[in-house]
Amino acid sequence: MDKIKLMIVEDDPVWMQCISDYIEKENNITVVKQAYNKEEALQVDYNNIDVVLLDLTLLKDEGDEENLNGLEVARHLYEKGLKKIIMLTSWDEKDIILECFDTGVVNYITKTSYRDIPNAIREAFRGKVSLHADVTNVLVGELRKERKIKILTPTEREVYSLREQGLNKSQIADKLYKSVETIKRQLRIIKSKMQ
Incomplete structure (x- = not known):
């Protein structure tokens, strides 16, 4: 069987090396391309790539942000038709996960x-x-949490939502x-009720 051809997009050279070395130990996966930033990733010829391992937060070329x-x-x-993308990240927030x-x-x-x-690469492939x-x-x-929120009254949901947005009691009181x-x-x- 041919090896799964992987591209890694990762801005940290140490992580890039660690991940590449770790994956190259697998007998059915090979790293065929590496990109260190968004610009490099967008310019790659994707014809010879099966799966992409993509860092969510890439450093901008012009700075450290x-x-x-x-x-x-x-x-x-x-x-472009490459539909086997695995997001690699340190973020674990619901909204970001869903957006991915x-x-x-x-x-x-x-x-x-x-x-x-x-294993994720094999499943994506x-x-x-x-x-x-x-x-x-x-x-x-x-x-x-969403199931529990359903038991709240509309007014309680409004208060809960404002609290989740980071407003304190005084700010919520003023707003409502x-x-x-x-x-x-x-x-x-x-x-x-939420307990």
Whole structure:
């Protein structure tokens, strides 16, 4: 059987080397291309690539600021017909995870789970969309929270939402034209219902 041809997009040279060395130990996967930033990744000829392992936060060429430009690369690859993309990241936030899957990513793994990368590559190559434990734990936690939110009244949901946005009791009270004592009472009720 031919080896699975992998491209790695990773801005950290140390991580790039570690991941490449680890993957090259696999007898059915080979690293055929490497890109260290968004620009390099967008210029690659994708004809000879089966799977892409893509860092979510790539450093900008002109500076040190991180951003989520791996999403931009994922969208570009997907539009070019490369649909076997695994996002590699240190982020484990629900909204970012969902946005990655919206771009066509087939799996999402945090860097601490690098040992699971070879299996994820094989699954992606076979066309499987997978939820790594990193993703599953976050999404299940969010699903549980969303189910609990449904038992709140509309007013309680509004207070809960503002609290989740980082507003304190006084700010919530001002925004909803209520007293701080009313907000405190509602937050106690919300807490008891959410437990």
